[in-house]
Amino acid sequence: MARVETIVFLSLVLDLFAFTIPLPLFPRLIEWYTLRETSDPSGFLSRTLQSVSFVRSLFYKSSAHSQRWDVVLLGGLMGSVFSTLQFFVSPKIGSLSDKYGRKRVLLVTMIGNIMSAIVWTQSTTFASYMLSRVIGGLSEGNVQLAIAILSDVSTPANRSKALAHVGIAFAICFCIGPPIGAYFASRPLPHSMDSWGPELNVYAAPAFLTLILLVAETVFLMLFLPETRGRGHTVDQGKEQPESPSTTPHATINGGASNGSPKLPRKFSVEQRIETLKSLRRLHFQFLGIFSGMEFTLTFLTFDLLDWNNKQNGMLIGSIGIISALLQGGYVRRATSKIGEGVMARRGVSSCAAGLFLLALLPRHVTMNPKLAIKLLQGGAVCLAFTSATVVNSLTALASLQCDEGGSDDVTGKPIEEHPQLAKGKALGQFRSSGQLGRAIGPLLACASYWTFGPSITYGVSGLAMLTISAGMKSIAAKKSS
Numbered sequence: 001m002a003r004v005e006t007i008v009f010l011s012l013v014l015d016l017f018a019f020t021i022p023l024p025l026f027p028r029l030i031e032w033y034t035l036r037e038t039s040d041p042s043g044f045l046s047r048t049l050q051s052v053s054f055v056r057s058l059f060y061k062s063s064a065h066s067q068r069w070d071v072v073l074l075g076g077l078m079g080s081v082f083s084t085l086q087f088f089v090s091p092k093i094g095s096l097s098d099k100y101g102r103k104r105v106l107l108v109t110m111i112g113n114i115m116s117a118i119v120w121t122q123s124t125t126f127a128s129y130m131l132s133r134v135i136g137g138l139s140e141g142n143v144q145l146a147i148a149i150l151s152d153v154s155t156p157a158n159r160s161k162a163l164a165h166v167g168i169a170f171a172i173c174f175c176i177g178p179p180i181g182a183y184f185a186s187r188p189l190p191h192s193m194d195s196w197g198p199e200l201n202v203y204a205a206p207a208f209l210t211l212i213l214l215v216a217e218t219v220f221l222m223l224f225l226p227e228t229r230g231r232g233h234t235v236d237q238g239k240e241q242p243e244s245p246s247t248t249p250h251a252t253i254n255g256g257a258s259n260g261s262p263k264l265p266r267k268f269s270v271e272q273r274i275e276t277l278k279s280l281r282r283l284h285f286q287f288l289g290i291f292s293g294m295e296f297t298l299t300f301l302t303f304d305l306l307d308w309n310n311k312q313n314g315m316l317i318g319s320i321g322i323i324s325a326l327l328q329g330g331y332v333r334r335a336t337s338k339i340g341e342g343v344m345a346r347r348g349v350s351s352c353a354a355g356l357f358l359l360a361l362l363p364r365h366v367t368m369n370p371k372l373a374i375k376l377l378q379g380g381a382v383c384l385a386f387t388s389a390t391v392v393n394s395l396t397a398l399a400s401l402q403c404d405e406g407g408s409d410d411v412t413g414k415p416i417e418e419h420p421q422l423a424k425g426k427a428l429g430q431f432r433s434s435g436q437l438g439r440a441i442g443p444l445l446a447c448a449s450y451w452t453f454g455p456s457i458t459y460g461v462s463g464l465a466m467l468t469i470s471a472g473m474k475s476i477a478a479k480k481s482s
Helices: 002-020 023-037 044-059 066-100 102-121 126-139 142-153 156-185 204-224 270-306 310-339 341-365 370-401 424-453 455-481
Strands: none
Touching: 002 102, 002 142, 002 156, 002 204, 023 044, 023 066, 023 126, 023 156, 044 066, 044 126, 044 424, 066 102, 066 126, 066 142, 066 424, 102 126, 102 142, 102 204, 142 156, 142 370, 142 424, 156 204, 156 310, 156 370, 270 310, 270 341, 270 370, 270 424, 270 455, 310 341, 310 370, 341 370, 341 455, 370 424, 424 455
């Protein structure tokens, strides 16, 4: 198990490193395409920007920074396209991995990612760049298949610790990927490799780095990753697995029996686990819809009120990633086995609500007490880092624990038949799909609210929504454990 965990973690670092490289480049990249295609008002980019400008004008009447906001919103729309495609394709990728094996499907998706990077290197028009994003959105399956693989090789007792590798990889790569992408973007290659070669994108250097990372990841997976589909876990005769809030495959949203409630039965019914999965998908969608909107508008806040530059924003986001990685590697991995995944997730959602309330107070103190405003921002960042370290990983572990674990019957020795809706790849693919839908919708709604009502109301209402989600998690948990 430890070997597979190490292989999956290293592959995730390569994959997410490649994924985060282009994140800070979107605004400048759009500006480059705008300069190239400005003479063609009927072109794809011109028509897209006109549509974005019209939508923005419905919510944000001021002409100040209007062109800049259009570019920023278009960058958000590009991210929404990726998330929307992931919403549609994630369940399919999961189902295929149940049928044909995790490794085989993962390698096929890697081919699509490599094709996306190749198209990016030569995308000299906005339409061709969007084609590379579409290919990437339809191909990206590393994260969800990594979760499925780690679930295959881990027991319910150590599931959360195994899946913590995913969160740690995210935190590390979101700290180092964007700055490295910006560094290579400042050193552009010639627009063509030679007199007869193809014309290259202005950011071909980070694109080639992305391509190299993806090829290295593919070779690494091909050589070292074993097939894990169908690998089950049996309990040694005469030994019982310890029952704790996080050890049973039917753990509920409150993390199992806690607060003096009686212990849960060894196995929940199929219907109960399916219902729990539905609840977790709904929570995943609601949480990421609000959280991703906050992520996207945070730079609006620092630009509008504090006049921060890209370097200062990068330091803010990087500090959140560093704190999140430290929390996941230390506190979260130890505490989850004691309090349960559901309790940990609920704490993360409550922390997010606290962070949003702090951000909502920031605008009124910017002019009166700038030092207090900075402290409010720092406090909000710490709360959001705790949220990043806890919620998605805990909800994912809970979703995994509802799935059929495979293996064989202890008495007959025959393989245990999976329920179609509890097959691990399909169920986790649907879970990820719900979160991607939230990521597609959240930034657009948050921008509309920010432009229409301002940051205080936007973050205040979002904080209240997070409190409502936290209360809903508690009520569902109480009902499940009764």
